[in-house]
Amino acid sequence: MSSSHRLEGAGAAVLDEMTAAAVAASVRDALEGVFDAVSGTVADTEAVLAKAVTGGRRPVSADLAALRTGLHARLTQYDLVSGLGFVATPGLLADAPSWLEWWQTSADGALRPLLLDLDPDHSAYYDYTHWDWFTLPRDTGQRAVAGPYVDYLCSDEYSLTLSAPITVEGRFMGVAAADIYLRRFEAVVMPLLQRLPGPARLVNARGRVAASTDPRHLVGSLTKGPDFAAGPGGPADGAEHGGLLLRPCDGVPLTLVTAAPPAQRRSPDGATRGQVSG
Amino acid sequence: MPVDTLARVDAVVRRLADAIDLGLLAEGEQLPGEIDLAAQLGVSTVTLREALMALRQQGLVTTRRGRGGGSFVTVPDGPAEDRLLARLTGWSTEELRDLADHWAAVSGAAARLAAQRTEPADLQQLRRSLGELVEAEGSAARSRVFGRFHVELAAAAQSARLTREEITLQTEVGALLRLVLGDDGYLEDTADRHRAVISAVHDGADDRARALAEQCVQTSMARLIELRLGPADGTRSPSEGGPHEQQSPSRRRRSGSS
Numbered sequence: 007m008s009s010s011h012r013l014e015g016a017g018a019a020v021l022d023e024m025t026a027a028a029v030a031a032s033v034r035d036a037l038e039g040v041f042d043a044v045s046g047t048v049a050d051t052e053a054v055l056a057k058a059v060t061g062g063r064r065p066v067s068a069d070l071a072a073l074r075t076g077l078h079a080r081l082t083q084y085d086l087v088s089g090l091g092f093v094a095t096p097g098l099l100a101d102a103p104s105w106l107e108w109w110q111t112s113a114d115g116a117l118r119p120l121l122l123d124l125d126p127d128h129s130a131y132y133d134y135t136h137w138d139w140f141t142l143p144r145d146t147g148q149r150a151v152a153g154p155y156v157d158y159l160c161s162d163e164y165s166l167t168l169s170a171p172i173t174v175e176g177r178f179m180g181v182a183a184a185d186i187y188l189r190r191f192e193a194v195v196m197p198l199l200q201r202l203p204g205p206a207r208l209v210n211a212r213g214r215v216a217a218s219t220d221p222r223h224l225v226g227s228l229t230k231g232p233d234f235a236a237g238p239g240g241p242a243d244g245a246e247h248g249g250l251l252l253r254p255c256d257g258v259p260l261t262l263v264t265a266a267p268p269a270q271r272r273s274p275d276g277a278t279r280g281q282v283s284g
Numbered sequence: 285m286p287v288d289t290l291a292r293v294d295a296v297v298r299r300l301a302d303a304i305d306l307g308l309l310a311e312g313e314q315l316p317g318e319i320d321l322a323a324q325l326g327v328s329t330v331t332l333r334e335a336l337m338a339l340r341q342q343g344l345v346t347t348r349r350g351r352g353g354g355s356f357v358t359v360p361d362g363p364a365e366d367r368l369l370a371r372l373t374g375w376s377t378e379e380l381r382d383l384a385d386h387w388a389a390v391s392g393a394a395a396r397l398a399a400q401r402t403e404p405a406d407l408q409q410l411r412r413s414l415g416e417l418v419e420a421e422g423s424a425a426r427s428r429v430f431g432r433f434h435v436e437l438a439a440a441a442q443s444a445r446l447t448r449e450e451i452t453l454q455t456e457v458g459a460l461l462r463l464v465l466g467d468d469g470y471l472e473d474t475a476d477r478h479r480a481v482i483s484a485v486h487d488g489a490d491d492r493a494r495a496l497a498e499q500c501v502q503t504s505m506a507r508l509i510e511l512r513l514g515p516a517d518g519t520r521s522p523s524e525g526g527p528h529e530q531q532s533p534s535r536r537r538r539s540g541s542s
Contacts, residue, residue, distance in 0.1 A: 128310070154442070158451065214442075
């Protein structure tokens with residue numbers, strides 16, 4: 007399919023249709039790619055911290071400079087990622103009460119460290135331990151997807167943050183994380199959603215819409231009713247709720263929501279494309 | 285010098301002086317080089333130089349030449365509130381009223397959208413800030429948390445633009461708010477008003493949330509404008525915390541001046 011076709015206004019309808027299962031799998035694959043960047047940072051950070059711990063000393067901020075080569079390489083390699091790094095649990099380092107080894111791609115393409123004022127006497131934003139991307143991996147021991155949310159700590163952008171816990175000898179040391187601007191996420195998943203036969207949205211575990219082709223249920227809004235967090239893998243595959251069909255993107259906490267087929271009343275050419283209600 | 289350049293010099297002077305009075309820039313701290321600082325503030329180096337000259341005259345910056353030289357922050361003796369009162373006179377009532385209108389519009393819109401789009405986890409941050417506002421010692425800490433509450437409200441609205449707008453507004457109004465938040469009685473009123481915003485957002489009552497958030501902004505700014513107008517004619521009762529009482533917050537809350 008050439009891009010000129012799409013510009014002719016034929017829209018997504020002329021693209022081959024995808025099944026909901028295939029779309030959910032592609033969304034999962036896109037996020038799994040970013041989780042690879044997070045896993046690489048987890049491995050690097052655990053190695054650096056373990057070296058200090060087995061050497062019988064507390065890690066210091068200078069130890070974390072060893073992470074930079076890997077962080078820079080991943081920022082360049084992963085198009086979806088706008089920022090990534092390691093966020094230490096407060097009290098971890100011997101020479102700083104709290105620390106973010108965090109790098110971002112700036113508008114001009116340069117890689118820059120995030121420099122935050124973490125002094126409680128100066129800044130109201132010094133405590134980062136209440137953000138979902140920190141608390142979820144800390145409290146569950148599992149990797150997590152936080153957002154969409156307005157990230158007023160690092161970028162002031164509407165974002166998703168993927169994170170994973172870092173533990174050394176069973177002790178929680180902080181999280182590795184990667185930021186995805188929502189607009190970049192949308193650029194990846196919208197072409198997929200548009201290949202579904204009707205309006206569709208991706209909803210996070212709290213019911214917040216992360217991407218949508220339904221103008222009545224746009225990104226950032228809430229889909230109320232279904233429990234999108236039910237069970238570790240989200241709602242049961244193919245579950246119906248008030249006219250909505252729920253399909254979890256296995257392995258990542260997003261659910262693909264489409265309109266349940268109105269008892270096979272849809273005509274073969276798909277002309278009675280219904281709006282997703284709810 | 286063109287008028288808009290003069291206005292920009294004033295804006296830079298305000299921002300740097302505010303940063304010093306909010307404790308964002310500490311005593312003895314070296315400012316970035318002129319080119320970097322001008323870029324950070326989004327002004328030309330000429331404008332920045334004019335601003336630094338004004339700050340030197342106010343005693344907020346000292347410049348040393350030669351090796352190890354540069355511009356350094358100096359925090360003058362005496363309570364910050366007294367300096368802020370002096371700086372408040374640099375604002376016209378028209379500017380303050382316009383700032384209040386702008387800020388109320390942003391916070392009001394944020395509250396309305398937050399009420400439509402909020403889920404329980406968004407409220408946790410607002411509740412935490414409310415708790416810290418009540419506990420905060422000193423007007424500088426109170427002003428920081430007050431500002432953060434409004435940033436969090438905009439974030440709960442799921443709007444990056446409104447959030448950025450709130451952050452920008454806080455850099456303008458943050459230091460001045462210290463002048464009204466030092467008063468313990470008024471702080472209680474403020475906390476009650478913000479608590480009511482959280483309830484309305486929680487209830488999904490979008491119009492009520494907007495009206496209450498606008499009130500949060502307007503009542504604080506009205507007090508600031510009263511202060512700017514100077515001592516009243518004495519008809520206000522002391523319990524209302526009139527401008528006269530407000531003029532010496534530092535004597536009542538010495539701990540508040542960091």
